[in-house]
Amino acid sequence: MKIEFICNGKNKAADIEGDTRALDLLRQELGLTGVKEGCGKGECGACTILLNGKPVASCILPAAKLADSEVITIEGLSEANGDLHPIQKAFLDEGAVQCGFCTPGMVLSSYALLTKNIKPETDEIETALSGNMCRCTGYGKIVAAVKRSGELLEDNHGR
Amino acid sequence: MAGEDYRIIGKSHIKVDGHELVTGQAKFAGDLYFPGMLYGCAVRAAVPAGLLKGIDFSAALQEPGVVDVITADDIAGPNIMGVLPPFDQPVMATELIRYAGETVAFVLGETRKAASRGAALVKPDIESIPPLLSPEESLKKGARKIHEGGNITFSKKLIKGSIEEGFRESDLILENQYETTFQEHAYIEPETVCAVPAGDNRITIHASCQSPFHIRGHIAANLNVPMSKVKVIQSYTGGSFGGKDDVAAEMGILAGTAAIKLRKPVMVIHSREESIIGSNLRHAAKIKIKSGFTKEGLIKARDIKITLDGGAYASESPFVVMKALIHAAGPYVIPHIYVESTAVYTNKTYTGAFRGFGVPQVTFASESQIQEAADKLEIGALEIRKLNALRIGTTTATSQLLENSAGMVETLEEVESNPLAEEGFREDNLYLYGTGYAGVIQGISNGAEGIDVVGASVQMGQDGSVLVGTGLSELGQGSRTVFAQIAAEVLGVPLEMVTSRLCDTDSVHDSGPTVASRGTTVGGISVMKAAGEVKKSLLKMASIMFKTEEKNIILKDGFAVLIFDDSARIPLADVATAAYWSGFPIMNTAFSRAPDSEYDHETHQGTIYIAFNFGTHRMDVRIEKATGKVVVLDHLAVHDVGKVINPMLMEGQVEGASLIGFGLGHMEKILYKDGIIENPNLADYSVPTIMDRIPTKVLSVEEYNPNGPYGAKGIGEPPVAGAAASFVNAVSQAVGVRFDKMPVTREDILKAIGIKRREA
Numbered sequence: 001m002k003i004e005f006i007c008n009g010k011n012k013a014a015d016i017e018g019d020t021r022a023l024d025l026l027r028q029e030l031g032l033t034g035v036k037e038g039c040g041k042g043e044c045g046a047c048t049i050l051l052n053g054k055p056v057a058s059c060i061l062p063a064a065k066l067a068d069s070e071v072i073t074i075e076g077l078s079e080a081n082g083d084l085h086p087i088q089k090a091f092l093d094e095g096a097v098q099c100g101f102c103t104p105g106m107v108l109s110s111y112a113l114l115t116k117n118i119k120p121e122t123d124e125i126e127t128a129l130s131g132n133m134c135r136c137t138g139y140g141k142i143v144a145a146v147k148r149s150g151e152l153l154e155d156n157h158g159r
Numbered sequence: 160m161a162g163e164d165y166r167i168i169g170k171s172h173i174k175v176d177g178h179e180l181v182t183g184q185a186k187f188a189g190d191l192y193f194p195g196m197l198y199g200c201a202v203r204a205a206v207p208a209g210l211l212k213g214i215d216f217s218a219a220l221q222e223p224g225v226v227d228v229i230t231a232d233d234i235a236g237p238n239i240m241g242v243l244p245p246f247d248q249p250v251m252a253t254e255l256i257r258y259a260g261e262t263v264a265f266v267l268g269e270t271r272k273a274a275s276r277g278a279a280l281v282k283p284d285i286e287s288i289p290p291l292l293s294p295e296e297s298l299k300k301g302a303r304k305i306h307e308g309g310n311i312t313f314s315k316k317l318i319k320g321s322i323e324e325g326f327r328e329s330d331l332i333l334e335n336q337y338e339t340t341f342q343e344h345a346y347i348e349p350e351t352v353c354a355v356p357a358g359d360n361r362i363t364i365h366a367s368c369q370s371p372f373h374i375r376g377h378i379a380a381n382l383n384v385p386m387s388k389v390k391v392i393q394s395y396t397g398g399s400f401g402g403k404d405d406v407a408a409e410m411g412i413l414a415g416t417a418a419i420k421l422r423k424p425v426m427v428i429h430s431r432e433e434s435i436i437g438s439n440l441r442h443a444a445k446i447k448i449k450s451g452f453t454k455e456g457l458i459k460a461r462d463i464k465i466t467l468d469g470g471a472y473a474s475e476s477p478f479v480v481m482k483a484l485i486h487a488a489g490p491y492v493i494p495h496i497y498v499e500s501t502a503v504y505t506n507k508t509y510t511g512a513f514r515g516f517g518v519p520q521v522t523f524a525s526e527s528q529i530q531e532a533a534d535k536l537e538i539g540a541l542e543i544r545k546l547n548a549l550r551i552g553t554t555t556a557t558s559q560l561l562e563n564s565a566g567m568v569e570t571l572e573e574v575e576s577n578p579l580a581e582e583g584f585r586e587d588n589l590y591l592y593g594t595g596y597a598g599v600i601q602g603i604s605n606g607a608e609g610i611d612v613v614g615a616s617v618q619m620g621q622d623g624s625v626l627v628g629t630g631l632s633e634l635g636q637g638s639r640t641v642f643a644q645i646a647a648e649v650l651g652v653p654l655e656m657v658t659s660r661l662c663d664t665d666s667v668h669d670s671g672p673t674v675a676s677r678g679t680t681v682g683g684i685s686v687m688k689a690a691g692e693v694k695k696s697l698l699k700m701a702s703i704m705f706k707t708e709e710k711n712i713i714l715k716d717g718f719a720v721l722i723f724d725d726s727a728r729i730p731l732a733d734v735a736t737a738a739y740w741s742g743f744p745i746m747n748t749a750f751s752r753a754p755d756s757e758y759d760h761e762t763h764q765g766t767i768y769i770a771f772n773f774g775t776h777r778m779d780v781r782i783e784k785a786t787g788k789v790v791v792l793d794h795l796a797v798h799d800v801g802k803v804i805n806p807m808l809m810e811g812q813v814e815g816a817s818l819i820g821f822g823l824g825h826m827e828k829i830l831y832k833d834g835i836i837e838n839p840n841l842a843d844y845s846v847p848t849i850m851d852r853i854p855t856k857v858l859s860v861e862e863y864n865p866n867g868p869y870g871a872k873g874i875g876e877p878p879v880a881g882a883a884a885s886f887v888n889a890v891s892q893a894v895g896v897r898f899d900k901m902p903v904t905r906e907d908i909l910k911a912i913g914i915k916r917r918e919a
Contacts, residue, residue, distance in 0.1 A: 033190035034183020036397075038347045039431040043841040046347050074183035084181065092177040095807040098815065099635025100180025101187065101348040101397030129849045133841065135346050135398050136635045138814035139852040141807075 003067035007032075008076030014063070022061040023047050026073060034074040034104045038133070045132035048105035049073050055109045055131070074104035077111065086152035087111055087145075096145035098136035105132045110146045118150045166715070167648045168869050171807035175640045175659050176633065180395070188351035188367045188394040193424035196353075197226055199414055200274035200427070202264040202281040203437060204256040207290035207506040207834025208305075211252055211283060214264055219280040224273025228281060229265045229417055235383035240408045241473055242373065242511065247306055248405075248472035250381060250412045256285055257305060257471035258508050259835050260436035265413045267421060271428065290834040294445070294466050294503035305471065305504040312469040312502035313477040317484045317763040319558060322451075325460020325495030329451025333532055337448070337524035338900040341468070341829040342441035342822070344513055345846045348397020349429040350406050350438055354414035356422060362415055364391045368407035369399040369632050370672035375664045377408040378415050389415075393662040399634045400819070401512030404672060405474050406438035435839040439474050439511035440829060442467040442502065446487070446524040456538040458529075458547050460495040463487045465521060467510070469502035474511030476502035478608045483517030484763060485607070488556040489525040490567045490600035490773055491547035496556050498763075506834050512674060514816060515879040518601050519823055522880035523887055523901055526597040530888045531897055540596040540888075544775070545571050549600070555771075558764045564872065566799025566862035567598065567773040573797045573858055574775045582779060584892050591782045591912070592792075593893025597884035598775055599798075601877040602768035603867075604677035604753055611677070611753035611769070614668025615685035617646055617693050618746035621739055623717060623732035625650060625657045627690075630670025631682040632662055636875055637808035638678040642686045644804060645868055649690035650697070651714025652731060668750050676873030679804060680770060683868030685751035692747035697731065700738040704729055753866065770864045770872040774798040776817075776881030778853075780889040787909030789825065789890065791853040796881055798857075801864035801872035810857040813878045817855045820882030822847045825902050853882070 004013045007030060014029055026032045026049065035058055038046030042057035049058045050072040051065070077085040084092070087107050097103050106129060113120055113128035120128070125146045134142065179185040202214075216228040231238050231251040241248040252263045263283045268274030291297040297310040304310060326332060353365040362382070368374055371391040379386040391411070396403065406429075414425040429437065444467050451460040465483050469476040484500035502510075533543040548567040554560050574596075585592035605611040615629040627646045633639040639659035647654045660666075670682070698709045701719035705712060705727070712719050718728040738745050758765025779793040796813050803809050826845040830837040838844045863870035883901060891898050896911045 027190075032183075033186065036187070036348070037189070037428075038349065038397075039841050041431065041840060041842070043431075044347055078182050084178070088181040091181050092173045095171070095173075095811050097174060097177050097180050098637070098811055099346070099348070099396065099398045100176075100185060101346075103180055104183045107181065126849050126852075131848075133345075133347055133846060133848055135344075135400070135819070135846065136815045137811055138816075138818035138855060139849045140814050140855060141811060142849070143852075 001064065003064060005066045005069050005071055007071045008073060016063045020063040021059055022063045022066055023058040025063040026058060032073045032075050036101055036104060045105045046102055048108050048132060050108050050112055053112060053115065055112045072108065074107060077107065086156060087114065087149040090149040090152055091145045094141050094145035094148055096137060096141040102132055102134045106134065106142060110149060114150055114153060118153055120146065120150065165648055167644045167654055168804055171805055172640060172644060172654055174637055175643045185395045187348055187397055188353055188365050189428050191353050191365055193355050196424040196426055197267045197269060197421065198271040198274040199417055199425050200266050200278040201262040201433065202266060202278045202283065204252065204261045204263055204283060204285055205259060206256060206285055206287045207259040209256040209285040209287045211254055211256055211263060211285055213284045215282040216264065219266055219277040222273065222277045222280055224269045225277035226267045226269060227421060229420065233416055233420060234381050236381035238381065240377045240412065242405055242475045243473060243477050245308065245473055250409055258506055260508055265417060267417050267425065290506035292505055292507065292834050294468055294505060297503050297505050305506065310504045312473050312504050313480045314501040315480055315484050315763060317496060317498040317556060319556060319764060320495035322460045322462045322495045322497045326451045329459045330454040331452045331532060331535060332449065333528055334449040335528050335899060337446045337527060339444045339520045339523060340902065341443045341510065342513060342827050343435050343829060343844055344400045344402035345841065346398030346400060346402060349431055349434040350403055350410060351428045352407055352410035352414050353424060353426045354411065354418040355424040356418050361388045361390060362418060364389065364411045364415060365394050366391055366407045366411060367394055367396045368403045369634060369674065370404050371632065371662055371664050372630060372669040373672055374408040374411050378411045381412040382415050382419060391664045393632050396632065396634050400514040401674065402438055404512050431841060432839040436508055436836050439509050441513035442469065442479055442510040442517065444520040446521060448524055448528050450528055452532045452536065454536060456536050456543045456546050458491055458493045461488050461493055463498040465500040467502040468507065469504050470507045470509035471504065472509040474509045476510065479517040481607055483521050485557055485602065485767065486518045486600060487521040487525060489529065490549050490598045492549055492553045493556065507831065514819060515876045518876065519820060519880040519883050522597060522599055523884045526884040527887060527897065527899065541571050541575055544596065544598045557758060557767050559766045564770055564801055564862045564864040565773065566860045569860040569862060570773055570775040570797040570799055573860055574777050574795055577795060579779055579793055589784060591784060591893040592780065593889045594777065594779045595885040595888025595892060596777050597881050597888060599773065599877045599881040601676060601772045603680050603770040603772055603873045604675050606767045607756045607758060611681055612668065612750060613670040613681045613685040614748065614750050615689045616667050616748045617686065617689035619693050619735050621732065621736040623652065623656060623730060623735050625652055626660060627657060627686060628660045628662065628666050629682050629685060630662060630667040631678050632673040634673065636678065636812055637805060638682060640808060641679050641804050642682060645683050645686045646690045649687055650694055652717050656717060667748060676772065676875040678873065679871050680867040680873050681751065681753050683871060685749050687868050688751050689747045689749035692749065693745055696738050696743035696745055697734050700741060700743050701729060701734050704734065704737060769866040770801065772798055772800065772872055772874060772877045774877050774881050776885040778885040778889045780893055782890065782893050782908060784912055787905040787912065789905065789908065794853045794855045796855055796857055796878050797860060798874055798877060799860045799862050800874050801867050802861050802870035803859055804869065804871050809859065809874055812874045813857040814855045816876065816878035817882035818847050818853060820879040821853050821886055823879065823901060824883035824886035825904065826851065828902055
């Protein structure tokens with residue numbers, strides 16, 4: 001079947017099977033390898049994308065569900081000129097990136113939270129990121145990075 | 160030297176590979192694509208022990224998209240892998256199945272889905288035999304031999320002094336037995352390898368791995384080609400923690416064999432389940448300790464017996480046996496020690512390297528018993544550890560004299576100067592509280608495990624930019640950043656002018672594995688050496704350009720500068736260009752070798768490690784009486800790291816390792832039933848999520864290490880042991896019960912609270 005959707009601000013069309021996973025459509029057809037596969041079962045959050053602004057696990061999402069929707073992957077976050085989004089900058093500045101494999105999903109879940117709430121409390125951050133597993137950092141610097149992101153976004157008038 | 164002012168060393172620079180990681184641009188092995196690429200999927204034995212009678216792959220070959228199936232017969236070389244002697248592990252099983260999950264065949268498909276569908280259709284004919292599922296079963300008289308040489312994987316003794324004499328001098332003797340379970344690495348990126356036959360009659364292996372040179376050797380041997388024909392490029396690796404040592408060789412051999420046979424690139428990516436059952440786990444352990452203390456709290460003697468469940472194959476069990484042996488007595492001065500450390504084969508997933516490498520298990524046991532002694536003798540937790548602590552001038556369990564960099568007491572004192580408002584056992588209507596302590600020692604780098612060498616290369620371009628490479632792996636810990644910082648400091652260039660490249664086996668000397676917390680220490684020295692040679696050329700050239708002696712010139716901020724006139728400066732780009740045109744080499748490939756260990760192989764007495772990391776952890780917990788739920792209120796981790804090269808990255812290591820230790824101590828349990836892992840997924844195997852995080856506060860002590868760059872020594876592993884041991888001591892105090900098995904889960908705590916209540 002043919003579907004159309006907006007991905008990182010651009011119109012996309014794809015021809016998919018009933019059992020094509022959104023993850024594979026994005027990684028293989030569209031070359032968006034920033035979307036990672038960690039478990040294939042929706043348990044680790046590495047495959048997180050934003051579907052109409054909400055974080056979802058793309059490994060258990062049928063590609064058909066992307067039809068007529070807006071999708072954001074990590075590739076869509078940087079500026080057109082390559083500048084980092086404030087959340088990406090905060091993650092680097094706070095040491096919240098080690099191996100980087102969980103990072104795209106973490107950043108997107110953070111983005112979804114900060115869009116709704118630019119000054120989240122610690123427990124709100126923890127809830128928002130509870131579906132994103134990290135084995136390297138111990139999460140402390142990730143929480144600090146999300147708080148810092150909020151500050152940077154406020155300085156930029158909440159972009 | 161200690162006390163010097165550095166421009167780049169000691170600063171929290173962001174990771175040099177951070178940009179591509181945070182934008183998703185970094186290519187991990189599974190992100191690579193090569194035209195014509197096929198996908199491979201292993202067929203695995205579903206029973207823990209058996210005789211492989213045959214394999215029927217007729218159905219698999221009919222499946223659309225399946226291209227081929229390879230078996231052990233297709234392996235050109237010996238079909239053997241394994242990190243260490245006895246090299247007892249086949250790449251694909253031929254006659255015997257020794258664990259559930261063992262690879263028996265490898266299916267190639269045009270898509271990943273086709274390959275795994277094909278693998279599901281392959282029918283191995285296995286005659287089950289009764290499995291041996293514990294070291295006790297395997298060691299029973301008359302037990303079936305899992306390997307020809309018998310069921311002991313490896314066994315070693317450590318003998319210092321005379322424990323009989325030590326026990327005679329003791330006022331208090333404690334005898335305890337402790338147990339720990341298997342732990343899974345659970346890196347978020349599953350194991351991935353891609354083999355690409357190149358048109359130049361070589362084969363390139365892109366691998367998510369930790370030991371590129373080691374896997375090159377095994378791949379070449381099994382492909383039956385010279386090592387020089389195989390190039391291993393370590394891809395961006397999504398965590399390893401010891402788990403991508405062995406299995407990357409297995410996958411590389413399978414993918415490489417298929418790639419050469421089919422003349423196509425072959426990608427193999429493990430599913431999460433395969434990652435858990437088909438790659439090494441942390442050894443489960445049983446540890447018996449008998450210790451003698453004087454009434455003042457001095458440790459006089461320790462008699463320790465360690466039995467490790469080695470699983471089906473040796474993997475790194477011999478080294479884990481040795482490391483557990485050496486570290487079991489703890490960071491203390493003990494005149495009489497006897498340790499027996501043994502790994503035993505069982506029909507379970509093979510156990511091997513995992514961050515800590517035997518030290519977390521023995522530290523939990525040792526620190527639990529020391530705390531029990533402190534409680535019985537009514538001596539404070541910090542006091543008893545300080546009384547016995549190793550320090551300069553004392554000797555370790557292997558009689559190694561500590562001549563420098565022994566900050567155990569300093570870490571205890573640092574904890575002491577950061578007291579909690581309230582600590583110790585407390586209770587109110589809803590909660591129980593407890594504070595646990597642990598002292599840690601971890602030898603840095605290979606020690607008794609063999610030669611300790613690293614190759615590094617530093618190249619300056621004619622524009623003054625610098626390219627650094629080593630044979631060690633960036634696994635997320637920040638080694639590429641640390642090496643860049645070191646090169647930048649030596650050459651006096653801004654960090655932005657330094658590029659730290661990924662590791663490939665063509666470019667530098669075989670550097671062994673990135674393990675044992677050795678990256679910064681031995682890798683750093685090697686980078687200093689290479690950078691130092693380039694610096695010599697630049698100084699020679701600059702001295703000609705300035706018409707002054709070399710000693711009057713320093714390199715800083717991208718310039719060669721006269722020490723007596725800061726405004727007299729030549730851009731390093733000009734110096735480098737002139738050096739090139741004058742024939743002074745501006746690239747150096749260095750080889751550095753750490754001092755060998757020297758010890759008696761019967762008693763394990765001698766000089767073994769080039770440096771030791773020391774640490775003290777304190778954890779304060781609150782337990783909800785009604786549910787057993789634990790909240791860590793406070794966690795302080797203090798380590799002697801010699802010199803902090805990058806504070807932010809160092810903290811990241813302590814925080815990350817601590818949470819893995821917390822998982823080991825509280826949450827993670829591989830559940831085996833009849834030799835089958837029942838929870839090979841991230842829902843039923845409880846990896847700590849952000850909701851489980853602990854509030855680790857990191858402090859460091861810097862006791863200069865002359866064997867490390869700028870005095871630094873490693874930090875990657877020791878906090879695992881510290882966090883696990885201090886956690887168990889904390890909950891033991893809170894509940895009033897000595898927990899002697901890890902993990903101490905919420906269930907265990909609730910049960911113990913109930914029992915205590917009934918006893919009261």
